[in-house]
Amino acid sequence: MSNLRRIIEEHIPERHRGAGRRLLDEVGDVVRGYVRGRFLMALIMAAIYGTGLLILRVPLWAGIGLIAGFLGIIPYLGVISGLILALGFAALDGAGLGRLAGVVAVFAIAQVIEDYVLTPRIIGGKLELHPMLVFIALIIAGDLFGLLGLVLAIPVLAVIKVLIRFLDELYLRSDFFLAPATPDGETIAAQRTVAVTVSTAQAEADAQRVVEPRESPPPQEP
Numbered sequence: 001m002s003n004l005r006r007i008i009e010e011h012i013p014e015r016h017r018g019a020g021r022r023l024l025d026e027v028g029d030v031v032r033g034y035v036r037g038r039f040l041m042a043l044i045m046a047a048i049y050g051t052g053l054l055i056l057r058v059p060l061w062a063g064i065g066l067i068a069g070f071l072g073i074i075p076y077l078g079v080i081s082g083l084i085l086a087l088g089f090a091a092l093d094g095a096g097l098g099r100l101a102g103v104v105a106v107f108a109i110a111q112v113i114e115d116y117v118l119t120p121r122i123i124g125g126k127l128e129l130h131p132m133l134v135f136i137a138l139i140i141a142g143d144l145f146g147l148l149g150l151v152l153a154i155p156v157l158a159v160i161k162v163l164i165r166f167l168d169e170l171y172l173r174s175d176f177f178l179a180p181a182t183p184d185g186e187t188i189a190a191q192r193t194v195a196v197t198v199s200t201a202q203a204e205a206d207a208q209r210v211v212e213p214r215e216s217p218p219p220q221e222p
Contacts, residue, residue, distance in 0.1 A: 005024055008020075008024065009021065009024070019166075019170070022166075023162070023163075023166050026162045026166070027159055027162055030127055030155065030158040030159055030162055031155060031159075033126040033127050033158075034123065034126065034127060034154060034155045034158065036126060037122050037123040037125075037126035037127070038073050038123070039073075040122055041072070041114065041118050041119065041122055041123070042069045042070045042072055042073055042078075043069065044069075044118060044122075045068070045069040045072050045078065045110060045114055045118070046065045046066045046068065046069025046070065047065070047069070048065075048069075048106075048110045048113065049064065049065035049068045049069055049082055049086075049106065049107070049110055050062050050064070050065025050066070050069075051065075052102075052103075052106030052107075052109075052110065053065060053086055053103070053106065056090070056095075056099050056102045056103060056106065057093070057099070058086050058089055058090045058093070058095075058099075058103065059089045059090075059092070059093050060085075060089055061086075064082055064085045064086050064089070065082070067081060067082060067085065068081060068082025068083075068085075068086075068107075069082075072114065074147075074151065075147065075150040075151060076147070076150075079107050079110070079111050082107060083103070083104065083107045086103045086106075086107070087100060087103055087104075090103055115138070116135070119134060119135075119138070119154075120132070120134045120135050123154050124154075127154065127155075127157075127158040127161075128161075129154070129157065129158060129161065133157070134154060134157070137153045137154065137157045138150060138153050138154070140153075141153030141156075
């Protein structure tokens with residue numbers, strides 16, 4: 001990763017290298033925040049799965065909860081694998097339809113909590129994204145790109161936010177934005193009228209000075 005950053009920095013012009021490094025630092029912070037958020041969610045989901053399976057007396061409930069929680073870093077992989085393992089061990093333990101239905105309910109409720117509560121608040125909080133924006137991004141990305149869209153939607157959204165904020169700062173410091181205000185159209189027209197009037201008056205005065213010597217009477221002889 002450090003080699004990739006070094007290569008990118010070498011291709012940034014020297015005069016812009018400071019701003020480029022700052023942008024890379026912000027992108028790196030976003031990626032690290034996303035990874036930390038995903039691992040925190042994995043721990044929380046493992047605890048939710050494990051607690052539900054413990055209540056239902058499913059064998060190896062702790063191991064199944066950890067597997068489902070950490071595989072949940074990839075959307076839906078954790079819940080599917082955990083559900084299959086939990087149903088299998090519960091069936092081998094002689095569970096009836098009630099306990100099996102309870103296992104399904106545990107994973108269904110946990111998935112709703114992950115999608116509608118934990119992901120918008122924990123991931124969105126780490127990346128300083130509004131929970132509703134995270135939720136909408138997941139829906140759109142999942143609909144357009146499927147599983148890959150669900151995995152990449154939030155980090156891509158966070159990086160786009162960093163880029164927009166960086167470009168906004170550059171614009172606010174640009175000569176285009178900081179240039180002094182120019183007069184409006186009426187002021188410019190008035191200035192042009194005054195300039196033309198002054199030029200005309202100056203030309204008439206010059207012409208008058210040229211004509212006056214010619215009109216003066218000739219000197220009288222003694």
